[in-house]
Amino acid sequence: MVLFSLFLVMMILTSLSMGYIQIPLIDIVSIITEKIFGFSFSSGGINETFSTVIFDVRLPRILTCAAVGAALAVSGVLFQGILLNPLADPYTLGVSAGAAFGASFAILLNLGMALVSVPLFAFTGASITLFVVIFLSYSSKNPMAGLSSNNLILSGIIVAAILSAGISFLKFVANEQVSVIIFWLMGSFASKTWADFSIILIFLFSGTIISMFYARDLNLISLGAKSATSLGVDLKKITLILLVTGSMLAAICVSVSGIIGFVGLLIPHMIRLVSGPDNRKLIPLSMLAGAILLLLADTITRAVLPHEIPIGVLTALTGGPVFCWIFKKNRMKY
Amino acid sequence: MTSIILENISFSYGAKPTIKQISCQFGSGNFYSILGPNGSGKTTLLDLISGFLKPDIGQIKIDGTDILTLSKNQLAKKIALVSQDYAINFPYLVKDVVLMGRHPFIPRFSQPSHKDYDITESVMENCGIAHLKDKKINELSGGEKQRCVFARALCQDTPILLLDEAFSNMDIRHTLQMLNIVKRAVKEKNRVVISVFHDLNIASAWSDAVLMLKNGKIKTFGETLDVFTHETIQDVFNVESIVEFNAHVNAKQIYYPSI
Numbered sequence: 001m002v003l004f005s006l007f008l009v010m011m012i013l014t015s016l017s018m019g020y021i022q023i024p025l026i027d028i029v030s031i032i033t034e035k036i037f038g039f040s041f042s043s044g045g046i047n048e049t050f051s052t053v054i055f056d057v058r059l060p061r062i063l064t065c066a067a068v069g070a071a072l073a074v075s076g077v078l079f080q081g082i083l084l085n086p087l088a089d090p091y092t093l094g095v096s097a098g099a100a101f102g103a104s105f106a107i108l109l110n111l112g113m114a115l116v117s118v119p120l121f122a123f124t125g126a127s128i129t130l131f132v133v134i135f136l137s138y139s140s141k142n143p144m145a146g147l148s149s150n151n152l153i154l155s156g157i158i159v160a161a162i163l164s165a166g167i168s169f170l171k172f173v174a175n176e177q178v179s180v181i182i183f184w185l186m187g188s189f190a191s192k193t194w195a196d197f198s199i200i201l202i203f204l205f206s207g208t209i210i211s212m213f214y215a216r217d218l219n220l221i222s223l224g225a226k227s228a229t230s231l232g233v234d235l236k237k238i239t240l241i242l243l244v245t246g247s248m249l250a251a252i253c254v255s256v257s258g259i260i261g262f263v264g265l266l267i268p269h270m271i272r273l274v275s276g277p278d279n280r281k282l283i284p285l286s287m288l289a290g291a292i293l294l295l296l297a298d299t300i301t302r303a304v305l306p307h308e309i310p311i312g313v314l315t316a317l318t319g320g321p322v323f324c325w326i327f328k329k330n331r332m333k334y
Numbered sequence: 335m336t337s338i339i340l341e342n343i344s345f346s347y348g349a350k351p352t353i354k355q356i357s358c359q360f361g362s363g364n365f366y367s368i369l370g371p372n373g374s375g376k377t378t379l380l381d382l383i384s385g386f387l388k389p390d391i392g393q394i395k396i397d398g399t400d401i402l403t404l405s406k407n408q409l410a411k412k413i414a415l416v417s418q419d420y421a422i423n424f425p426y427l428v429k430d431v432v433l434m435g436r437h438p439f440i441p442r443f444s445q446p447s448h449k450d451y452d453i454t455e456s457v458m459e460n461c462g463i464a465h466l467k468d469k470k471i472n473e474l475s476g477g478e479k480q481r482c483v484f485a486r487a488l489c490q491d492t493p494i495l496l497l498d499e500a501f502s503n504m505d506i507r508h509t510l511q512m513l514n515i516v517k518r519a520v521k522e523k524n525r526v527v528i529s530v531f532h533d534l535n536i537a538s539a540w541s542d543a544v545l546m547l548k549n550g551k552i553k554t555f556g557e558t559l560d561v562f563t564h565e566t567i568q569d570v571f572n573v574e575s576i577v578e579f580n581a582h583v584n585a586k587q588i589y590y591p592s593i
């Protein structure tokens with residue numbers, strides 16, 4: 001845990017230094033300490049350009065990216081736990097499709113001018129989708145059938161299928177706007193602001209606290225509905241709380257940065273191999289690992305590759321094969 | 335003294351009722367068996383008693399309190415359940431799964447106490463799974479998993495234990511070992527055990543009283559020796575049988591003549 005945190009801090013510093021303008025690490029440290037503590041330990045004066053680049057451009061982007069990675073990973077842990085399926089991810093319930101539909105709609109209506117609208121529409125789309133999915137799978141009578149993993153997954157797939165047809169239709173109607181929609185869907189951290197970061201941070205913070213609060217109950221849920229209930233877990237209540245928490249985390253991520261796949265699936269899976277399935281360890285570790293991995297990916301597209309490619313594409317292109325490898329390796333055990 | 339009283343319980347999953355107006359009473363120091371053909375409502379009846387399902391009509395009282403007024407945690411300190419479904423998808427270690435039985439007694443965010451660990455250790459020893467404790471639960475065989483889940487329920491150390499075909503995948507040695515543990519708890523600690531069986535002979539040998547269900551109704555409920563007769567078995571299961579007292583088992587045994 002300490003190791004992961006140290007690694008994350010190092011990763012943030014390194015990626016701050018990388019980019020079109022290379023900034024030496026020592027300058028970064030002195031700029032940041034100057035800003036926070038009000039004194040500078042470097043002898044020379046601080047380069048104004050460096051300071052602007054760091055505080056207005058790179059730091060908000062880097063922190064947003066780390067927070068999104070963390071939120072997606074926590075959300076992934078929650079979904080895998082509730083759906084009793086190590087292969088579930090934050091988008092299993094169609095939250096991403098809902099957000100994408102909302103965003104496409106906003107772009108089509110040209111609401112993009114007022115900067116907030118696209119994320120706002122995406123978030124609304126995601127939330128509505130979640131409640132439709134929960135409504136579809138909810139049954140007041142039988143706790144086994146209501147909100148069971150199969151019901152949730154099925155409703156998610158149905159709703160997502162309808163929405164993706166809807167997105168196709170919007171793209172068809174959109175004419176010249178279609179490239180904006182497509183680009184948005186692929187995800188990017190370009191030109192993220194402190195405002196984006198603070199919104200994500202609030203969600204990440206509250207989401208993680210809620211998840212940690214119910215982490216032990218989530219462990220028991222993996223024993224199956226009846227066993228968990230007989231051990232004193234209020235199954236319906238906790239499933240609902242964690243489902244909403246996980247989906248809100250995913251929704252805010254999608255609204256801020258578009259659809260970034262595989263982080264929520266891969267990270268909990270990889271960490272579980274190291275830490276074991278206990279959610280009390282899995283949640284914080286996945287959070288840190290998610291931040292590190294997504295930041296690494298973003299730094300690669302931003303500073304290493306000659307052209308910035310959409311981060312959603314990069315994570316899927318690299319995460320996919322890694323997942324295949326882990327999956328194949330572990331197939332033998334099941 | 336523990337008592338479970340069912341008052342005029344009815345329950346249906348859909349339009350067709352599964353449990354029809356059942357009233358009965360279970361008291362401490364007794365091992366009860368529930369027998370009946372497939373789909374007769376045995377598991378549903380256990381689910382109702384454990385509070386997993388809520389009856390449409392009627393009340394279930396434990397020591398005079400309606401179970402719907404108890405919190406899930408209070409209920410978990412009174413009733414433990416070994417369900418038919420013992421599949422676990424995640425690679426938890428056996429000792430962690432067994433320790434989960436102490437969940438109702440461990441406050442949120444605190445570590446298990448020495449007592450919790452001691453109980454877990456001794457239960458694993460008794461159930462013969464101590465050698466498996468550092469193995470992953472999803473890599474065990476069906477019978478081994480079932481023993482782990484059984485051990486978890488024993489760790490809950492509750493006055494009432496419900497067993498839903500809890501022995502279905504165990505070999506005969508482990509079945510007898512588990513039955514012995516449970517029977518001793520019934521007699522020495524005055525516990526209540528209610529178990530669903532398919533094997534009439536084991537039910538007859540181990541139970542103090544037997545309840546037979548058919549189509550969601552009680553066909554017969556009474557002392558084991560009185561319940562097992564050729565006529566009742568014919569009536570409930572629709573099979574021909576020979577029922578006679580066996581001195582080795584000190585109980586009635588049932589034989590099925592070949593057709």
